[in-house]
Amino acid sequence: MYLADSRTAPGVPDTAGRAPSPGRRAAVPATVLALGTVSLVTDVSSEMVTAVLPLYLVAELGLSPLGFGFLDGIHNGVSALVRLVGGRFADRGPGGHKAVAAAGYGLSALCKPLLLVVHSVPLIGAVLAADRTGKGLRTAPRDAMISLACAPDGRGRAFGVHRAMDTAGALLGPLTAFLILRAAAGGYDAVFTVSGCVAVLGVLVLLLFVPGRAASRGHRTPAGKAPLRAVSRRPEVRRLTVCAALLGLTTVSDSFLYLTLQRRLDLSEAWFPLLPLGTATTFLLLAVPLGAVADRFGRRRLFLCGHLALLGAYAVLLVPLGDSPVLLWPALALHGGFYAATDGVLAAATADAVPEAVRGSGLAVVQTGQAAARFVCSLAFGAAWTAWGDRTALAAAAAGLAVSAAVSALLLRPAEPLPADGPPAPVR
Numbered sequence: 108m109y110l111a112d113s114r115t116a117p118g119v120p121d122t123a124g125r126a127p128s129p130g131r132r133a134a135v136p137a138t139v140l141a142l143g144t145v146s147l148v149t150d151v152s153s154e155m156v157t158a159v160l161p162l163y164l165v166a167e168l169g170l171s172p173l174g175f176g177f178l179d180g181i182h183n184g185v186s187a188l189v190r191l192v193g194g195r196f197a198d199r200g201p202g203g204h205k206a207v208a209a210a211g212y213g214l215s216a217l218c219k220p221l222l223l224v225v226h227s228v229p230l231i232g233a234v235l236a237a238d239r240t241g242k243g244l245r246t247a248p249r250d251a252m253i254s255l256a257c258a259p260d261g262r263g264r265a266f267g268v269h270r271a272m273d274t275a276g277a278l279l280g281p282l283t284a285f286l287i288l289r290a291a292a293g294g295y296d297a298v299f300t301v302s303g304c305v306a307v308l309g310v311l312v313l314l315l316f317v318p319g320r321a322a323s324r325g326h327r328t329p330a331g332k333a334p335l336r337a338v339s340r341r342p343e344v345r346r347l348t349v350c351a352a353l354l355g356l357t358t359v360s361d362s363f364l365y366l367t368l369q370r371r372l373d374l375s376e377a378w379f380p381l382l383p384l385g386t387a388t389t390f391l392l393l394a395v396p397l398g399a400v401a402d403r404f405g406r407r408r409l410f411l412c413g414h415l416a417l418l419g420a421y422a423v424l425l426v427p428l429g430d431s432p433v434l435l436w437p438a439l440a441l442h443g444g445f446y447a448a449t450d451g452v453l454a455a456a457t458a459d460a461v462p463e464a465v466r467g468s469g470l471a472v473v474q475t476g477q478a479a480a481r482f483v484c485s486l487a488f489g490a491a492w493t494a495w496g497d498r499t500a501l502a503a504a505a506a507g508l509a510v511s512a513a514v515s516a517l518l519l520r521p522a523e524p525l526p527a528d529g530p531p532a533p534v535r
Contacts (some may be wrong), residue, residue: 135268138256141316142249143272149212149309150273150457154220154387155279157304158380163295163364166376170228176489178232179362179535189243189480191207194471195249202275202319204248204467211245212310214238219303223296243478243515247471252317254458254466260402262458266451267398271391274446278387285380338469343460348476350515351453355412356505359421359488361386362443367424372432385435388442390450398455406456407519413448414512416441421505425498451478 126151164170218238248265257265272377284298290354291297338344359367365382368374374382401409420441423434454470459467484504491500 112407116317117278119395129150135258135265138225138318139253139265139269140272140319141312142253143269145212145309145313145317146249146269146273147237147276148312149215149306150276151280151283152276152302152306152309153215154277154383155284155287155298155305156219156222157224157362158281158284159298160193162376162379164231165366167295168228171208171493173489174228176363176487176492178235179485186395190247190471190475191468192471193244194247194251194467197251197467198465204252205313205317205319207467208245208248208252209310209315210381211241211243211248212306212313212479215241216303216306216310219299219306219450222299246474250454250458250470250474251467254454254470255463259459262455263406263452265398265400266386266403266455267323267395267447270398270447270451271394274387274394278384278391281380281387288377288380290366298372328478338461338472340467341460341469344469344472346518347453347457347460349471350410350471350518351447351477352480353476353506353511353515356484357504357511358414358417358481358484358506359501360485361442363485363487363488363492364424365421367501368435368438369496372435377403382435382439384437386443386446388457389440391443393444393447395449398451400453401448401452406452409448409518410452410456411512411516413445413452414508414515416448417445418505418508418512420445421501421508423504425502440467 124158161175161179170178192210193207197204215238218234218241221234221237222231222365227236253260253265283301287297287301289293339348361383365379368382369376379392397409420438423438423441453473457470457473458466488500488504491503495503
């Protein structure tokens with residue numbers, strides 16, 4: 108793993124604004140590791156809830172697949188409505204990124220205890236919407252701080268390290284939920300209580316250890332009056348947004364994928380919270396090396412290859428190989444490989460295409476397109492499952508993903524010449 112020390116990336120001042128010493132090179136800037144720690148702790152909290160939520164809603168509250176699809180869509184897509192707001196406010200001046208990110212983490216932390224007192228679908232939907240609003244606010248400013256803290260040729264690796272730490276939390280969250288469900292009499296309530304406490308710890312780490320002003324390669328200029336319009340006019344941003352949305356429309360949510368796997372293999376409900384561990388372990392192992400591969404061979408190519416891995420996971424669930432538990436491992440490994448090759452890689456590719464002054468807004472535009480598309484996918488997949496059954500719905504998603512990947516391969520052609528005011532490094 109990469110370790111932080113007093114050195115920094117070439118040409119990038121440290122968090123105190125000091126110039127780097129000649130000949131000394133840090134693997135990853137300290138800001139990236141601090142944000143990675145925040146994400147690790149927060150993901151322990153979030154994934155504890157995510158791991159038990161499908162069974163809590165379907166088995167405990169008796170929700171139909173269509174109803175679950177609606178709530179799952181809220182859980183994964185409401186953040187799209189506020190990401191643009193978060194990115195816009197974060198670009199307003201020094202310290203804006205940290206302030207908006209802290210507001211987002213804080214709002215999500217407040218929502219966890221509320222799950223203890225709501226038991227109807229509308230109220231649960233409202234709490235999930237508020238929780239995802241927090242995620243929507245914090246994501247773009249956090250990724251902007253990561254991109255501004257490192258050199259352009261190391262962004263893929265930096266995002267890979269951050270996503271690996273984030274995934275370590277995703278790995279620990281379901282495991283913690285599993286142990287709590289085994290040990291505590293009040294099962295789900297105990298999970299929600301512990302999750303809320305851990306979320307508060309993540310906010311404290313952010314406030315105490317993440318610098319208020321992200322280090323950058325140069326002096327940031329103030330964002331214009333219409334940064335969202337400005338970044339939307341950039342051809343590379345438009346192409347990335349369209350591709351992220353196209354592929355997001357056929358990206359079945361984790362919860363639905365795990366429910367399909369659980370039913371296909373007839374797994375015990377007690378083991379359900381452990382399914383995300385397979386995805387998270389693969390993500391953790393591959394995030395850093397694939398980030399380095401993206402820096403070297405091209406971020407767009409790896410982004411598309413990641414979606415081919417997701418298509419492979421769909422195929423494993425659809426191929427008639429019986430109900431052997433051996434299906435569990437390739438399905439989860441391909442699912443984790445998909446995340447390792449796409450999550451941080453898309454953020455790094457977007458950072459290449461957006462000037463520093465509007466970095467938060469640019470990241471928000473692309474992420475909003477992707478999140479909104481996944482929201483629609485959850486609704487459509489829930490409806491298709493209700494009407495046709497899980498296998499037919501998954502087959503339709505697989506066909507759509509294959510078409511979307513082919514169209515995206517055409518759209519993400521080699522970069523055209525950049526305008527005069529373009530970013531310092533070409534999109535790869």
